[in-house]
Amino acid sequence: MALRSLSILNLLKTKNHVFINNLSNPLLKSNKILYSTEVTVEATPLAVNTQKVSKAMKAYLQRAQEHDQFMKTQHIEYEIGKRHLANMMGEDPETFTQEDVDNAIEYLFPSGIYDKLARPAMKSPDQVFPARKAAEFDETGRPFHSMFYTGRPNFFKLLYDIVEEINKLNDMEERMIRRGTKADAEQKVDLTGFQWIPKEQLEKQLVEMIADIEYNNFVNAMDRLVAHPYSYKMKDFIYKYTKPLLDQSKQPEIPKPxxxxxxxxxxxxxxxxxxxxxxxxxxxxxxxxxxxxxxxxxxxxxxxxxxxxxxxxxxxxxxxxxxxxxxxxxxxxxxxxxxxxxxxxxxxxxxxxxxxxxxxxxxxGLLTRDYRRRERKKFGQEGARRKYTWKKR
Structure with a gap:
């Protein structure tokens, strides 16, 4: 009895060990229960299901997270600054656009600084900081994008989307033919005065470098989409990759002496x-x-x-x-x-x-007309902005 108590005591003191000696023992597989005055314990470490992550992958994921956090902070600060600027100009912060921001800065700094590099600016962080790709794979190395192994997933996903839009229009055309109706020729997409975005701008939008032949493939695919009779159903998708031609006739005319x-x-x-x-x-x-x-x-x-x-x-x-x-x-x-x-x-x-x-x-700022006027005095105030001194007693 003393021997059994000592064996059980040693068993309770053992930590992080496996208490089954041999799982392949046929006696253990049966439903029989074996009793013994001694318990044999073999120290076997527990198997921990951990996967090692390389230092390069850790550094890559850390940089991606830091960049995302940085851009998030910059967006918050930009929105706060735009709201303050709208309040200074007496405008609604909710409807204050980037054009209003530029006009407000030009109004507040009309002619003091005329060097391009010295003039103040307030732009969205997406315009100031170059776009960067987000993390493309997780800690296990599994890529997020289905076209990751093409080398240019965003570009080939764009081509895939164009083909998908064309297939949708083809299905729509077949349904309309069965009904005996035709496409409205007056609603056809007219790109007069527009052109496809250049290769450099497309690369910035996709955050990928593409070759000239790939850009030509993009243009050809978009031309096929526009040529479809029902292309007006995809106007938003088409105009996202177009830009207006420059109108030289809007240049201000200078009078002749x-x-x-x-x-x-x-x-x-x-x-x-x-x-x-x-x-x-x-x-x-x-x-x-x-x-x-x-x-x-x-x-x-x-x-x-x-x-x-x-x-x-x-x-x-x-x-x-x-x-x-x-x-x-x-x-x-x-x-x-x-x-x-x-x-x-x-x-x-x-x-x-x-x-x-x-x-x-x-x-x-010499050619900018200054529309500023003296602000009127407000009722209950000492001036336009100045308040009377408040005294508690």
């Missing part, structure tokens, strides 16, 4: 607006740098800031001392009048400079 009695070229710009000021500006070439404002010289403005506003377009275009300026202005204060004349000078100088200089003037 006229000739005065003295044989000099001149150009006059009317309706120069700034706040409540209204002005018209005439520039004559060649000139000696003479500036006349309501019959007076530049000392018409007492403040140096207003005078700098007047001559800034001339300095920027290297036309200071080469032209004569005549301006008539009325209404508003000194700041509004100077701004109206400055815009009129810049618009008139377009007729005397080349296209590159016009582009630099546009980037500098």
């Amino acid at each position: 006229q000739i005065d009695e003295q044989g000099r070229q001149f150009i006059t710009t009317y309706e120069c607006l700034r706040k409540k000021a209204r002005a018209d500006v005439t520039i004559r070439l060649p000139g000696t740098g003479q500036i006349k404002i309501n019959g007076e010289d530049i000392t018409y403005f007492e403040h140096a800031q207003s005078r700098e506003q007047i001559i800034f377009p001339l300095i920027f275009t290297n036309m200071l001392g080469k032209v004569d300026i005549e301006a008539n202005v009325a209404g508003g204060g000194w700041s509004g009048q100077a701004g109206a004349i400055r815009w009129g000078i810049a618009m008139s100088l377009r007729s005397f400079v080349d296209q590159d200089m016009i582009e630099e003037m546009r980037l500098a």
Whole structure:
């Protein structure tokens, strides 16, 4: 009895061991129960079902997760910044588009910075950061995409989708023929004024590099889809891979200079607006740098800031001392009048400079009309934004 108690005690002290000695023993397979005064225990480690993951795969999955988390954080910060910008402009944050964001930034920074690299910008993270493929396989090495082993799964999946759309249209055409109806020719997809996206843009969209022959296969497949009588059923799919042709006729027309009695070229710009000021500006070439404002010289403005506003377009275009300026202005204060004349000078100088200089003037904000007005005082406030001092007692 003491021997049996000692054996059971040793059995209870044993951890992580297997208590069956031999599963292949025919006696153990039967339903008989064998009794013994001793229990034989053999230490056998438990089998743990673990799979080793290579360091390269771990690093790959970790980089993919970090990139996804980074993009998620950037999207959250972009939405917060867009909401703040919409509140500053008094717009609805829910309907504030990227075009509204660009216009707001141009409004808040009208002319202070004219270098392309220095101008502030607020774009979606998808446009700022280059697209990267997500994790293509799990820790066991099993690929997520069914076309992973083609080398370009996204591209071949696109070709597969095009063929699937064509097959759907073929089935629809057969059903309509059985009913005795034909496709409406007036609803046919018309790609006039559109073109297929170029190879570089398709590569960015697919996040894959493709060869020229593969891009030609894509174009041929899309042409077959568009040529189908029922292609108008797949308009959304087709227009996703098109882009409009550039319309050169929408370029702003620059007026040609006229000739005065003295044989000099001149150009006059009317309706120069700034706040409540209204002005018209005439520039004559060649000139000696003479500036006349309501019959007076530049000392018409007492403040140096207003005078700098007047001559800034001339300095920027290297036309200071080469032209004569005549301006008539009325209404508003000194700041509004100077701004109206400055815009009129810049618009008139377009007729005397080349296209590159016009582009630099546009980037500098000289050709952008400033529609800002003085904000009215609000009831119950000390000013437009200023509040009365709150006192508890």
